[in-house]
Amino acid sequence: MAAAPACHTDRVKDSFPLGRIAGVKVGLNWSVLVIAAYLVFALATSIFPSTNPGLGEGTRIVMGIVAAALFLGSILLHEIGHAVQAKRDGMTIDGITLWVFGGVARFVGMFPGAGAEFRIAIAGPLVSLALGLGFSGIALVPGIPEPVDAVAAWLAYINIALLVFNMLPALPMDGGRVLRSAIWARTKDFGRATRIAGGLGRFLAMGLVALGAVIAIGLGSAISGIWLALIGWFILRASEGETRAAAITAKFSGLTVRDVMVADPVTTTATTTLDEIAAFTRWTGAYTTYPVLDGDMAVGLFPIGVLRGLPREVWETTPVSRVMVPVEHVSVSHPDEPLQDAVGRLQAFALHRGLVLEDGRLAGLLSMSDVVRLVQGGRPRDAAAGPGPA
Numbered sequence: 001m002a003a004a005p006a007c008h009t010d011r012v013k014d015s016f017p018l019g020r021i022a023g024v025k026v027g028l029n030w031s032v033l034v035i036a037a038y039l040v041f042a043l044a045t046s047i048f049p050s051t052n053p054g055l056g057e058g059t060r061i062v063m064g065i066v067a068a069a070l071f072l073g074s075i076l077l078h079e080i081g082h083a084v085q086a087k088r089d090g091m092t093i094d095g096i097t098l099w100v101f102g103g104v105a106r107f108v109g110m111f112p113g114a115g116a117e118f119r120i121a122i123a124g125p126l127v128s129l130a131l132g133l134g135f136s137g138i139a140l141v142p143g144i145p146e147p148v149d150a151v152a153a154w155l156a157y158i159n160i161a162l163l164v165f166n167m168l169p170a171l172p173m174d175g176g177r178v179l180r181s182a183i184w185a186r187t188k189d190f191g192r193a194t195r196i197a198g199g200l201g202r203f204l205a206m207g208l209v210a211l212g213a214v215i216a217i218g219l220g221s222a223i224s225g226i227w228l229a230l231i232g233w234f235i236l237r238a239s240e241g242e243t244r245a246a247a248i249t250a251k252f253s254g255l256t257v258r259d260v261m262v263a264d265p266v267t268t269t270a271t272t273t274l275d276e277i278a279a280f281t282r283w284t285g286a287y288t289t290y291p292v293l294d295g296d297m298a299v300g301l302f303p304i305g306v307l308r309g310l311p312r313e314v315w316e317t318t319p320v321s322r323v324m325v326p327v328e329h330v331s332v333s334h335p336d337e338p339l340q341d342a343v344g345r346l347q348a349f350a351l352h353r354g355l356v357l358e359d360g361r362l363a364g365l366l367s368m369s370d371v372v373r374l375v376q377g378g379r380p381r382d383a384a385a386g387p388g389p390a
């Protein structure tokens with residue numbers, strides 16, 4: 001049975017929130033229940049019968065449940081190790097989720113530096129090491145009951161196995177992060193460090209897929225083989241995601257909001273009626289979002305899609321100000337702000353468009369689609385300048 005490998009990859013949804021541990025939001029994805037049930041089954045019917053043949057079936061089932069629960073607890077503690085160190089290094093943690101391939105700690109933003117990435121990456125394996133040693137200690141206590149001894153021995157083995165697997169020097173494994181931080185520290189080149197560690201990740205992933213195929217087809221052990229291949233596929237996806245994210249970071253480096261924003265967007269005013277703006281948009285066609293001005297000041301954003309939810313009868317009498325997204329609920333950035341920071345904030349807003357303000361005055365409109373276009377290699381769309389419907 002393969003253990004859970006990778007940490008902190010892309011989005012895995014919390015199905016069941018468990019509250020907070022050490023100030024970090026913790027939850028379970030539904031898929032972890034599948035693996036927990038399989039673990040209990042494998043422990044009770046195959047692993048414990050072979051290590052401790054004398055025990056009764058009821059005892060083995062209880063042992064299986066206890067061991068599976070403590071195993072999930074061990075993975076959680078491993079992730080909390082990462083999360084606590086990340087907080088110490090000033091990073092924001094969105095939460096930890098346990099799912100079918102183990103634990104995911106969701107970090108917000110970039111690692112602040114190579115040293116921080118190293119400390120955060122190594123903290124989880126250190127927790128696994130401590131747990132492995134702790135459970136070994138329990139198993140070695142003379143005279144403890146056989147079921148306790150067997151559960152502790154298996155937990156010691158599985159935590160050390162988890163440690164070894166996680167320390168493989170390939171992204172997105174913890175060992176891959178340690179390797180990347182070392183190359184990053186030496187070369188000062190985050191992109192290159194990521195390409196090397198990510199390349200090793202793809203190599204490892206393909207090796208696991210191949211090994212899984214050999215085990216499933218050649219040795220006739222279908223579940224183990226498929227499981228290994230699935231882990232390989234998951235690592236492949238994650239390592240490609242890491243490499244892509246690093247390439248995007250490289251494209252953002254040195255750019256400010258001013259370089260990507262539409263500098264002179266078509267605007268509307270707070271008192272314009274919905275009828276007027278609908279007519280203007282039909283006439284010109286192109287604009288989906290208008291910054292809303294009240295005199296000189298930007299007071300909100302008006303997404304044209306809002307009209308679809310409102311009956312035609314009220315368009316004539318409703319001003320934009322009543323249905324716009326007010327400036328307090330819009331992502332606001334400064335033209336000289338680093339693009340990476342502004343985009344990180346913009347992603348949190350459903351609109352995917354934000355106002356660029358300088359002293360409260362409108363300097364531009366930042367749009368996620370322009371950012372995406374930049375990342376894909378094009379230049380930002382030329383701003384169609386000029387006054388809008390007034």
Ligand SMILES: [Zn+2]
Pocket residue numbers: 006007078079082124125166174
């Ligand atoms: Zn980890």
